[in-house]
Amino acid sequence: MPVTFRIRRCIRNKASLRDTAAAWIRLLLILFRMLYPAIFAFCCIGVFSVSNAALDVMLAGLFGVAGVILRILDCSPAPLILTVVLEPLLEENFRRAMILSSGDGSVFFLRRISLGILLLTLVLALYFSKRKRTVTEQLAQPLVEGAVKLG
Secondary structure, eight states, rough: OOHHHHHHHHHHHHHHHHHHHHHHHHTTSOOOHHHHHHHHHHHHHHHHHOOHHHHHHHHHHHHHHHHHHHHHHHHHHHHHHHHHHHHHHHHHHHHHHHHTTTOOTTTTHHHHHHHHHHHHHHHHHHHHHHHHHHHHHHHHHHHHHHHHHHH
C-alpha cells in the first residue's frame, strides 16, 4: 500500500471515530424520562426475540423489580454474583459429601475441619453484621442530634 493511501485511511478513520464519539455524546442530551422507557422497550424486545416467549419478558421484569428492591435496600451486588457463580460447585460437592456419608448430615459437625469452617463462617457473619449495625448507628447519630437541636 502506498503511504499516502494509509495516511488518507487514517485520517478518514479518525474522522469516523470523531463522528461516532459525537453521536454518543449527543445521546447524553436526551432526557432520562425519554431514555429509560426506550431502553426498557429495547430490553423487552431483545428478551422476547431470543425464544419468542412472553414468560421470558415477565421474568426479566421480575428480576428488574428485584434489582430495584435490592438497590433500595442498599444491598451489594458482589455477594449475589458470587452466589450465582459458586452455587453449582457448592451443590455438587454437598451432594458428594451426602453420598459419601450415606445421607448423614452430622458429618459436617463431627469432622474438625468442617466444624472449624462452619464456626469461622458463623463468627465472621456475626462480626460483620454487628459492625455494619454500629457503623450505621454512628452515621445516623449526627442526624439524630441535629434533629434534636432543631426541635
